[in-house]
Amino acid sequence: xxxxxxxxxxxxxxxxxxxxxxxxxxxxxxxxxxxxxxxxxxxxxxxxxxxxxxxxxxxxxxxxxxxxxxxxxxxxxxxxxxxxxxxxxxxxxxxxxxxxxxxxxxxxxxxxxxxxxxxxxxxxxxxxxxxxxxxxxxxxxxx
Amino acid sequence: xxxxxxxxxxxxxxxxxxxxxxxxxxxxxxxxxxxxxxxxxxxxxxxxxxxxxxxxxxxxxxxxxxxxxxxxxxxxxxxxxxxxxxxxxxxxxxxxxxxxxxxxxxxxxxxxxxxxxxxxxxxxxxxxxxxxxxxxxxxxxxxxxxxxxxxxxxxxxxxxxxxxxxxxxxxxxxxxxxxxxxxxxxxxxx
Numbered sequence: 001x002x003x004x005x006x007x008x009x010x011x012x013x014x015x016x017x018x019x020x021x022x023x024x025x026x027x028x029x030x031x032x033x034x035x036x037x038x039x040x041x042x043x044x045x046x047x048x049x050x051x052x053x054x055x056x057x058x059x060x061x062x063x064x065x066x067x068x069x070x071x072x073x074x075x076x077x078x079x080x081x082x083x084x085x086x087x088x089x090x091x092x093x094x095x096x097x098x099x100x101x102x103x104x105x106x107x108x109x110x111x112x113x114x115x116x117x118x119x120x121x122x123x124x125x126x127x128x129x130x131x132x133x134x135x136x137x138x139x140x141x142x143x
Numbered sequence: 144x145x146x147x148x149x150x151x152x153x154x155x156x157x158x159x160x161x162x163x164x165x166x167x168x169x170x171x172x173x174x175x176x177x178x179x180x181x182x183x184x185x186x187x188x189x190x191x192x193x194x195x196x197x198x199x200x201x202x203x204x205x206x207x208x209x210x211x212x213x214x215x216x217x218x219x220x221x222x223x224x225x226x227x228x229x230x231x232x233x234x235x236x237x238x239x240x241x242x243x244x245x246x247x248x249x250x251x252x253x254x255x256x257x258x259x260x261x262x263x264x265x266x267x268x269x270x271x272x273x274x275x276x277x278x279x280x281x282x283x284x285x286x287x288x289x290x291x292x293x294x295x296x297x298x299x300x301x302x303x304x305x306x307x308x309x310x311x312x313x314x315x316x317x318x319x320x321x322x323x324x325x326x327x328x329x330x331x332x333x
Contacts, residue, residue, distance in 0.1 A: 005282070007280070007281075007282035009275045009280055009287075009310070009312060009313075010312065011311055011312050011315075016312070037284045039284055039287075039288065041309050041310065042275075042287065042310050042311075044282060044283075044284060044287070046282060063312075063313050063314040064312070064313065065275050065276065065277050065280045065312075065313050066277075067277070067280050067281065067282055069282045098283055099283070116282065116283075
């Protein structure tokens with residue numbers, strides 16, 4: 001249910017996102033989803049890849065600092081109100097979203113939302129009891 | 144033992160009370176006027192506690208030529224650095240070991256770091272670049288910004304001056320063989 005996301009520290013300078021991505025490409029690791037959080041001096045590249053263990057190994061060997069985090073992937077219809085319906089599942093709970101990002105999925109009819117929660121287990125439970133489809137890792141890659 | 148005049152081109156030494164020499168800190172050899180080295184002082188008027196060729200550890204140079212103000216007392220350049228590793232930042236004495244102790248205290252282990260000194264608008268600026276380690280790295284921006292803040296706050300408490308903290312990627316600070324080059328002083332260039 002929970003999906004492993006890798007975070008990589010990158011300085012806010014030209015080429016600093018490209019280099020780790022090229023490294024993953026050279027090792028035939030597929031990036032399914034990605035988001036970059038940036039500040040004035042540094043950024044955090046967050047990726048969901050086909051083989052997180054191999055990706056971590058390759059990146060760490062090249063000197064990167066890599067942190068694995070458990071996130072949840074949620075499938076929604078790619079139409080107005082899709083996201084709002086999901087977020088309403090959290091309104092009545094004390095579950096806080098640390099950050100999230102989204103990407104289109106399955107020929108543009110569906111979208112996947114990636115959520116980072118403080119407590120992913122509690123969040124998964126809340127989503128499922130609200131009837132939301134929380135994706136397993138293979139569902140994210142085998143479509 | 145020295146004071147600046149309105150020309151701001153060095154500090155006039157009270158030569159009637161102090162005899163200044165500039166030496167090579169390694170060989171001890173006296174250097175010619177104008178060359179940079181360690182300031183050595185001999186007191187000429189003290190009776191109870193005279194100092195003979197006292198090594199100050201301050202790096203400076205005697206300024207050649209006459210001063211526009213008309214005073215004939217020789218001048219020395221303002222002291223910006225020392226022959227030991229002590230730094231003088233905005234008039235505050237700072238040892239890199241103090242910065243190292245703070246990094247160790249806040250992070251738990253000592254990361255690779257570098258102290259970069261520059262001069263902007265006549266004021267010393269200090270930046271401490273700290274390599275991000277797996278122990279302190281977080282996927283949340285807020286956690287990393289809090290780390291920068293905690294480092295800057297602790298340094299300010301210890302040193303009395305505010306220092307800019309920049310997190311940098313691992314392996315980006317140059318490794319040197321033997322003694323690490325922790326301080327990059329660019330103040331002479333700016």
